Amino acid sequence: MREEILMMGKRAREAARHMANVNSGVKRQALELMAVALERESQAIGSANEKDIQAALEKGLSKPKVDRLRLTDKVVGEMVSGLREVAMLPDPVGEITRMWTRPNGLRVGKMRIPLGVIGIIYESRPNVTVDAAALCIKAGNAVFLRGGSEAFHSNRCLTNILQGALKDAGLPETVVQLVGTTDRDAVLDMLKLEEQIDVMIPRGGEELIRFVTEHARMPVLKHYKGVCHLYVDSQADLFMAEEIALNAKVQRPSACNALETLLVHQEVADKFLPRMAAAFRKAGVELRGCERTRMYVPDCVPATEEDWYAEYLDLILAVRVVNGMDEAVRHISTYGSDHTEAIITENFHRAHRFLQEVQSSLVLVNASTRFNDGFQLGLGAEIGISTSKLHAFGPMGIEELTTTKFIALGNGQVRS
Amino acid sequence: MREEILMMGKRAREAARHMANVNSGVKRQALELMAVALERESQAIGSANEKDIQAALEKGLSKPKVDRLRLTDKVVGEMVSGLREVAMLPDPVGEITRMWTRPNGLRVGKMRIPLGVIGIIYESRPNVTVDAAALCIKAGNAVFLRGGSEAFHSNRCLTNILQGALKDAGLPETVVQLVGTTDRDAVLDMLKLEEQIDVMIPRGGEELIRFVTEHARMPVLKHYKGVCHLYVDSQADLFMAEEIALNAKVQRPSACNALETLLVHQEVADKFLPRMAAAFRKAGVELRGCERTRMYVPDCVPATEEDWYAEYLDLILAVRVVNGMDEAVRHISTYGSDHTEAIITENFHRAHRFLQEVQSSLVLVNASTRFNDGFQLGLGAEIGISTSKLHAFGPMGIEELTTTKFIALGNGQVRS
Structure with a gap:
């Protein structure tokens, strides 16, 4: 298991390197192809989801939990329109947020770049698979997903569809990867991949979030509660x-x-x-x-x-x-x-x-x-709300899935 | 031990709440009073440092390590002038970095605020005690320090001097706290204080940084190496x-x-x-x-x-x-x-x-x-270089010791 998770991490890192230099047009097309593919494959999504629903009913899960699992036509429709909305947002990557000149003539600036590989550990709702992947891709990242075991078939089906669309857009399928097991140890293995995963975003109950925070070696963007x-x-x-x-x-x-x-x-x-x-x-x-x-x-x-x-x-x-x-x-x-x-x-x-x-x-x-919501405040999208202060504080949109590097343009400057 | 570290964390959180609303003028004066106090107490600093040097020589530490411990007049002078330079930098707190208006008339903006409590775990060089504290205070934070055991007497003496100056400036002494023991377990206890410490900055060798990354429950700003x-x-x-x-x-x-x-x-x-x-x-x-x-x-x-x-x-x-x-x-x-x-x-x-x-x-x-240095690139100061991408990537100045919160100014807007 550990070996397989590590290999996935390495593939994600490689995919992220590729994605960092993909033009806006290609990313937009990939998101559009994903929307088309989800519409086309709605029956396959329905059957996969039915397996999860049946298993949930057999296990005696509560009605609200079963409802959250359900990929109704309305939910699929929202995933599709969400993809198209994200596709049309401006690309944050490459923006020079500031630029100034030093006394020696060196021009120094900050340029927006993708974070790299984003890990998402989430519970039940399978639409997170699509919603989170869309935002990460738009910001030029690769995404490493680990959904809840109750939604395993739905998540796998959705991931396969997204991967097909990535391939059709000429991008590596490994831009979106889903952990192919419901084994709990896989989560712990994932949380150790500090070299392969740049940030972890847990989405779910307080217990999950505390578990991720305690064990993750990479930074975690999290949200405990709202009083x-x-x-x-x-x-x-x-x-x-x-x-x-x-x-x-x-x-x-x-x-x-x-x-x-x-x-x-x-x-x-x-x-x-x-x-x-x-x-x-x-x-x-x-x-x-x-x-x-x-x-x-x-x-x-x-x-x-x-x-x-x-x-x-x-x-x-x-x-x-x-x-x-x-x-x-x-x-x-x-x-x-x-x-x-x-x-x-x-x-x-x-x-x-x-x-x-x-x-x-x-x-x-x-x-x-x-x-207090990314859409309501005008960010155009939302991957979650951060109540810890590092990197992002409050609703996180696409910009929060990027960072800035320094650039410096010189004509021979050396340090004395 | 755990109880004492937790109490320190709680005092730091309380001090940070106070600091967040302190005017620039008061912070500037506190830094100036620190500079004056360091100059005045240079003899006490020398004697405390001498104890550490003697212990290091008795333990047979290598010459470079002993040299790094040494608070020469030159090093003290640099700490003093560093404090004065930081005092004169513009205050980042309160800056509105952006502001826009929503279709419903709600004016939304981002305002720069302190991170809160900054933990610093560092090795040998005792001047970090002063340099790091100065930057954290300028950005409106409280700081929770844990220096190396070899520099214990020097660090304690410097912390006492800084706390006296804070008091003279009318600020809580607990804005700067130093863990009062060289017990290694204290580091582990500190790394669990995710509720009390907002970010941990380890400064030292790769081994220390890996240890902190592995055990910290709060985010870590770190720098492994530069190839x-x-x-x-x-x-x-x-x-x-x-x-x-x-x-x-x-x-x-x-x-x-x-x-x-x-x-x-x-x-x-x-x-x-x-x-x-x-x-x-x-x-x-x-x-x-x-x-x-x-x-x-x-x-x-x-x-x-x-x-x-x-x-x-x-x-x-x-x-x-x-x-x-x-x-x-x-x-x-x-x-x-x-x-x-x-x-x-x-x-x-x-x-x-x-x-x-x-x-x-x-x-x-x-x-x-x-x-690649905060001073050389024009940030005015540097608390370290981050090679992980979250929050800060590259040299970190005073701005990187702050975050932004959202603010919204309305005239009765509700959500429909």
Whole structure:
């Protein structure tokens, strides 16, 4: 096993070398051919997926888990249109991001290049196979995939289709490789390939991500959880605050950028909280409040210390009344996850202070936390959200799948 | 031990939160006060250093190792002037690197913020204590240091001085912390603090760096070795090629950006190699050449496969005659270390092809490999050179000790 994984890593490294110098046009055509091939092979995809579904049902997997495995026509259609959207994005590779001249006349610049080989370890959803591969290819990388065992047949079928399209585009099939086994040890072997894999992106539950972080020798781009906060300032437009809080909590409660804790300035708690609680009640949201919150919302469940740390991903919201900005910022830095925090205020100074002092991947003024998403922020795509600060912090688009090298243009400069 | 290291980590996290919102003026003053304190305490530094030197001599450490430990007046003077130079650099924190507007009117931008807590694990040279701390502080970070056991007294003395200056500047002393033991297990404990330390920078030999990479749960910015190449094209200015090759090899052979392998186009080998060999002979450089090299330089030692991988860090140079650009690029990608490569050519197309195709941290045209250095490239400072691609690739200055968060300014936007 170890030998086979190592060989795959070496082939990926070789493919990445090739990809780094492929023109935009060729990459775009490869992505288009992939879209065409997925449409053409939809029946084969369906049969492969059926095998996984059957096995999952036999194993007695829960309904949500089986649903996530399912490659419906709609999901396949989304993979196809996703491929075409990525194909049309501008190519980040080759961009000179800066250039300057040194006193000795040496012109120094930074040029964007692919990262190289990107490892993706993911669970259940087989569409990640296509979505992740598309972004990696667009940015000139090779990709080394290891999907969940429940989706093995689907992932293999999708990978074969992608490889066929790569070949048709004149690119090495090894630009996309899938670990051909469901053996758990293969993951550990993969995590040791620091010479062959430049970065590992785990996508799945917290347990998977912690396992990858603990064992990986290469850098990991990861995202544990989103305990997102909204702070309603004493100078907030309370109608706006209500609308944004409701959107942030209920528009899609299962998302990592959904609101989990509402912080309310004590001066507006009496006006804001009863009305807000009524709106949440109507939307089916359970509130868990601090003692002061319960003065204004008597039927509210008492919050415990655990609630401040909670990522509910459900129609539950923790609510706390705070003395002001200092306490709000301190609460966020104590209990938050560096993901997404927003302030609602009409006050210029407080808006700027919040923007400066809160060190989360997205800090918003007067807008919903639900905007922390690559598409919503205008990156054109998203491979994940990073809550660790190195390389990328926040949603990662195609640019985050590249790095920059230095270039220097001289006319004989030597160092004295 | 584990408990103490964890407490240090928590204090560092707290100090980093404070530092993130400290004005440029305060950080500048803290660095200036550090410079003053080092000058004032030079005697104490000398006595502490003397203890380390005595212990090293008793242990029978080699002369170069003892020399690297020594804090001479010159070294202390360099630390002091280094602090003042860093103090005067522009503050990277708070810079808005980009800003754009979404169709819904939401203004989205990226703002530069400190990384947080930076861990530095280093060997022997005690001046790293001051140099690294200065850069981390300038970029608004807290720093968690673990120096080599041979330099323990020197490092402790320097840390105490820095902490006193931090206090005088009104900053938490815990912005700079040094692990107070030479126990090796402390390193392992430190490497597990993924929640408290945002990035680890190992500085020292390859063995230390591999150990840190293997055990760290947080990202590591590292630099294994520099096997740097110079390719002399058939259309090179051969006088320039000779001058640059000589500079790259002999100006400081022990540096990671020194030339290790010279690649020469077959069409100019007869004209270039005998003359170049004579110059190298005069400079005391031993040449190890391929068969074709030895046709033009008969007294040259035959190169073995190992020589192509070698980082000599000495007056030794591997030389290979290649059929052309393709073979040169292939040689570099097979044997190179992604550090620094240069081409000497007058040909526009070949210069551009080399710049595009070679994926090293610095790629030069008509200039010496010795320019791969933060000061030489104009970054104003350098904390190290990264040869892995994530976050930073090449010399790392103050900007590389920061990251960017997203900010979004709205007027009530919600997601539909």
